[in-house]
Amino acid sequence: MPDPIFSDLYRDTEHLVWPPTEQVRRRGRQRARRIQLAAGLAAAVAVGVVASGVALARPDAAPPPVPPATVVPTPPKPTQAPTPSSTPSAEPSESGSPTPSRTTGRPPGTTGGETGRAPTRTIPAAAMLQLADLPTGFTMTTKVEGDWSLESVTIYCENESPALNAGQVASRSVQFDSPSDWIVERVTRHSGTSADTVMKRVRQLVTGCRPTRPEDSLSIMAESLGGDDAVLVGGDMGTPARWVVVRQGDLVAQLRVDHQTTPSEARRVVGWVVNRLCAGTDTC
Template identity: 45%
Template sequence: MPDQPFAHLFQDTEHLSWAPTEQVRERGRRRTRRTRIAAGLAAVVAVALVATGAVALAGGREGAPTPVLPATGSPTPAAAPTPTPSATPTPTPSTRNTPGAPPSSPSATSGSPSIGSTSPAIPADALLRAADLPSGFRAAGSDLDGDWSFNFAASYACVDTPRLSAKERAERGAVFRKPDASPVIERVQRYSLNGAKATIAWARTVTECKRSKELSSLSVVDSGFAGDGSLLIRFDAEGLISYTLFVRQGDLVAEVWLGSLTNRTEARRLAQRAADRLCAGTDAC
């Protein structure tokens, strides 16, 4: 006689109807597929959350929205959105000139138009060459360091040097040397047209400053002899004499320290060469 628990189990299951074996197997396979799909979706959610957090930390931007999971069963493909035709974009005028097209006009708020090349860069051809100087001078690079500039002379001779309000757009320099002679140094700067004019006016104003030393002085010894504007300025540093030449063509201004070249005729000739050279960097001439 079977044990009592087995007897009760036999009585409870004697009249049950068991599903066919193949049907039981199919139910098992479906349960396995659902489990795998749920696990795969969970992995996708985890990756999306990690990526969202990384983007938020890196760029401070909002993360991507968390995907909504289906409650049960395998995911149903979403219907493809119907593409909406976008409006044809309106062309925006480019700030860069199109080849063959005329240059764009300056902004109404930019003041007077600037006369010069389309690029602020100054070409090498706009600077003096050794052949323009007296015999014996050779090109010696473009290092403009040193106390040669007109600004230095003004700071030495003036109690309070007037400030130049014009802002340069580009600069390029050249140095020429000769044995047993002071160098000739040129700096060419590009401004707006009004800024270039203001630079020449500023240099003249500086020569009228209040002297800081009794034996020092700045004075204009010649003007209006080359280009669109020119000045030849004498600097007397307590008996040490030097000359600075300013020449303007359009929006370009050349400042040339002549050093010991004190001959006015030679200075005028060099000023004319500088003015001619400046024409390679501006369309004002």
């Protein structure tokens, strides 16, 4: 009985077609050459790696020479002569030796006067009336309440009145009381030429008012009372009242004074007001 292994082998190769002997030999020779070529390449790579390692490990191996760098000379910067506006000029001092002087000028935006003070959006307390300006018996408070201003009586005018806050940037008020009298002052600061506009509007407000009641009245009682501009306004819009409006520079002061104040008395009040306003403007 044949061996099972050989039986299986015979069964698997019974119908197998074997190539010719010469073809098998040729394939063998080709495989042998490929193996030899691969071995040669591997040997060459190994030799190259070893040689490179030896060259890197040699401390005396000199690096390749570096070509010299080309340096382009930088031309010198031209010197600029100082302009006359930035060069201090020499002026003789009292001792006779020249001393450097600096051109002085007012910063942009300053208001007039010799101090060159920068414009401000505040009103100092020194620009307000003081107790020392008034007769004895008055007290002062900065808590001003109630409708006392000239604008407040325009509700009794049929026509629309112009606003008196043109260009206003600051405001400050003070009130003085006595047993028989009271005075209220409001000082406002205005930008540009708006203070002059306010004075024009004061006159328009007074002369243009058409009272809703026949018995009411409002009028300019006196002008040119001092400062850059000042007027005394009198009215009886249900209650007799007097107002003094003064402009000095960019400041406008409006005061509610006694309802019997005369033009001569108003001129004296304007003098007090202008002296104080000069502490808040350079136009005095």
